[in-house]
Amino acid sequence: MSVTGVEGEERHDLTKSESKQIRKRSMRLLGSLVSPMKARIALTATVIIISTGAQVVGPALIAFGIDQGLPAVVGGDAIPLVLVVAAYLLSGLAGALLIAWYTVLMARVSQAILIELRKRVFLHTQKLSLEFHEKYTSGRIIARQTSDLDSLRELLDSGISQLVQGGLYMVFIAGALFLMDWVSGLVLLGAVVPLAFLTRWFQVRSSKVFRETRTTSARVIVHFVETMTGIRAVKAFRKEKRNEAEFGQLVEDYRDANARAINLFGVYDPGLVFIGNVALAVVLLVGGLRVADGSLAIGVLLATLLYTRSFFAPAEELAMFYNSYQSAAAALEKISGVLEEIPSVPDPDRPTDLWQAKGAVNFADVEFAYTEDRVVLPEFSLDIPAGQTIALVGSTGAGKSTLAKLIARFYDPSKGAVTLDGVELRQLHPKDLRRAIVMVTQEAYLFSGTVASNIALGKPDATRSEVIQAAKAVGAHEFIESLPDGYDTDVNKRGGRVSAGQRQLISFARAFIADPVVLILDEATASLDIPSERLVQEGLQTLLADRTAIIIAHRLSTVAIADRVLVMEHGRIIEDGPPAELIAGTGKFSQMYAAWRDSLV
């Protein structure tokens, strides 16, 4: 099995070599993100090293002050004391300023990495074919770009800083302690052994327990949101009581997992204090004995005690690092998988321009299959002259939408070629392709923003009067005017909520303003009520007069405005001709038409 791209993302049984392949891929990605910032990272590292050094000298200076400064002051010489206090102030100031600088530097580095990665993932997912989007599902693509990037941000924002700061701090303190008094250093080294065991225990347990809190909390959230968004159904079917029991159980599961997670700290925290205090007592003992026999200065003893106490402070944060590292590494593996996917409908390397499209579409020996054994459209040829209006009919799953999507180049055919005015779509410049061919689907998606900006999506430089013109042409003007802020109504805000039918009208207006030579309507009138549909159809007749159009509709009313009807079944075109001719005949279409007439008034 391959683990290229997003494959293997859901598998938990990866072999060693597969895991290695995935890790390598995510390291490559990380390398490519980090390498342009080498110089800045080096500066950041230097700053934090110096800063930590400056922070660590404090206790040593106190020791010097007590052991050398005090006798000197007693002897009438205040200079050593003043010097040491000045050094203390200076080191404190330097340490503080540098750490502040480091914090900002580090944020710049991590934000630069994040924004670059954000852009890459965004651009890449936009490039990936619809086929990929349909297979991989929107939820997962969104998760890659939100929660996965969040865990990476968490690692860069706090994880790395904690690791670097805390780790350096501990190393520097240990170093200073060894320099001042190697015996105390050895004691500290001894304390590191139980510390390491405790920390390892914490890491292993916490990565498991934290995963549980995440999954249990996710379940609480899903149940909660489902209840609130489906509140009508909850009430109508008296689900409240049952919900209470279900939700109560989920809350308890979450509480339990959460309590276990908190309890880890409840053990780790006092464990740290315990190890630290025992180490302190031992340092005190071995130091005190030597102070008593005069082989160690009292200031040095104080310094070793202060050092020992501070040594354990960053340990907890270091232990937490492992968690954020783990989730970030998993996230990066998934992200790198998406980035590895090769767009199956790539932009041409050397695009052909088509400044003035006429709208003649041709399918030459085209076959479309998802995989070898899943042929959706068996090989066929079809010629659509410029300006023709075609109705595409057939039952669900007959392949109508697939054929339409081939024209819009949402998919590329597996065999053969689709051409516009003789230029193969694969070679056509994207800008010309999108200007010439526009597809309107049933799910009329509106972006956040105003009604006007949603219509203008079809033509970004459109003036307001053009927008209104387009809305009028599809019969959307009246209802838009009646919205609270007319064309400036935010479609997501309260009062701006538009019905499914109104959304479709807006998306019609969007297509109208784009003014393409080939217009594809895939079930685009399904949500309209009959009077609106009638209006749109009338509008379409003028709109489609000089364009090529492919109209897919369940309701055969569309056929009235078509020049030609294609009847599809199981991926094949089984009838092809002018509507009147087909209705008069005895084929599938004449049956469908008769049945539809009966269903009407």
Add this chain to the structure above:
Amino acid sequence: MSIDTERKLSTVAAIRRLYPYAKPAMPWIYAGMAAAMLAALVSLAIPQVLQSLVDGPLQQGDSNEIWLPVIVVLALGVLEAIMIFLRRWFVLHPGTRIEARMRNALYDKLQRLPVAFHDRWPSGQLLSRAISDLNLIRRWFAFGLVLIVVNVVTIVVGMVVLVSINWVLGLIFFVLSIPLWVYGYVFENKYSVIARRSQDQTGDLATAVEESVHGIRVLKAFGRGKEALRKFQAQAELVRGTEIEKARAIAGIWLWLLLVPDAIFAVSLLAGVWLASIGEITVGGLVAYFATATVLRWPVESIGFLLSMTLDTRTASDRFFEVMHSENRITDPENPKTIESPQGRLVFENVHFRYEDAADGTRDLINGIDLEIEPGETMALVGLTGSGKSTITALTTRLYDVTSGSIRVDGVDIRDLTLGDLRKHLAMAFEDATLFSASVRDNVLLGRPEATEDDLKEALSVAQADFVYELPDGLDTKVGEEGMSLSGGQRQRLALARAVAAKPSVLVLDDPLSALDVDTEALVEDALRHVLASTTALIVAHRPSTVQLADRVALLEQGRVTAVGKHSDLLATSEHYRFVISSLEDEQPASVDTTAEDIEDAVSIHTGTIPIINPGRSGRSAGEGGA
């Protein structure tokens, strides 16, 4: 209670309102405080031992005398660790139970609040209350409250200790640490503003991502990838800017957190050594001073943060009570009536409805409806978008309550039935079919969990939902948010099966077939006919084929029923009905260049026989007409 009066509460009073939820945990919280206090006192005692050690045995060079103090330090150290363990252990489960208790209470309340409340509150708003706000409250009880008390006591005791070691040094510590208290508080406030902004902007960025994925077909169809990228980039840059601003704020607090203690230590060193040289303080005293000051460092730093956490908790508790104190007007009656033998007669009498927040001067959404549906009869509701069809269906099960007038089932006002009873008699299927994260079986049997396997199969076959048998686990396949995603048509068929399986005496269907293709729709209609033969039903219909399921049709215009009758009769008598229901190929096709205005005119001219108040279609012209 209104939000305004809540704002006026003091922070203490506002938080005290949480007491009922926290009450069972309070003894444990007090125990935790006691343990924490002891731990703090122990950590303050250690430097005292050091002082006596330094000034005693160490000065005298007596090695034998060292052991005892060291053992005391060790014992105190172990005691401190135990007390810290106890502090956390005492509050662990009681603390998390506060959170769980409040979460369940909030959820129960929300389930009972009327649909009108949910229309006003997006689920994201409610979710943040249920998750992060309650999380914060738990942490405040288990951690914040305990530490505020303990740290304040520690600081006070510590100050006393420092002053008793040497009053000059104690004063230095106290005075110089004031900037830290102030700055800590200022920082937390400043930081929370930036953090909130960063959260909002990250949310916007996530929205941009979601739109770019959900709207990918549109973006591809119009080749607007570049514009989307540009918008996304601009938002990502905003986030970056805010994050760096956030880092600057953090850098600021780091600066102070490191600089102030170092300055205190430096000044103390200067003063301490000088005091020692004139014999005002012993070397042991100096050692004790620095060790104590090190212990006090964290409690002092934490005060600002704890204060701001308390303020946040207050906000969280206000947000919690905002929901908990919302009034619920759709409740069970005090003396509920029951329907002895359900027939399924549904009567609307002069029903009016308007949203509570509807603007003055607009007409009622449902503007005086009288309608009687006989037992076993199927009534179709037909009208243009916005005429009030869906609202009527929602009124029947009290998702909303009528503003005036009444709806009666078998002679009983629906407000005199318990909600449970009412909704057992009336089952609904909605246009936007909601499925819950559960098996197909549970979803279909939602309204009647005790139904038999045969009932289930029958309901599925009526709704032409046989596709469920081909799902991976058949009827046990999980659907909904966490399960398999189904197409709109499939979801709608399951929702229809759900209403049928409930076997109600009245079936209310809000455009239940809109997402089905023509072939399936025809099959469903055939099967539904049998069910409807014996059940009272109210069906919102857009298509002629659906209308033909009904015995009679009620035509809605502007929130009123303007005609009731058989489909064929209405076709013959009502121009507006023909306009609403008949497809393009009418007997007299509308001319190609008909505009909306023309049709409106046509409506107003030809509906003379039907009582219509306002001929205009849009809300605006309706207002003018009424003026």
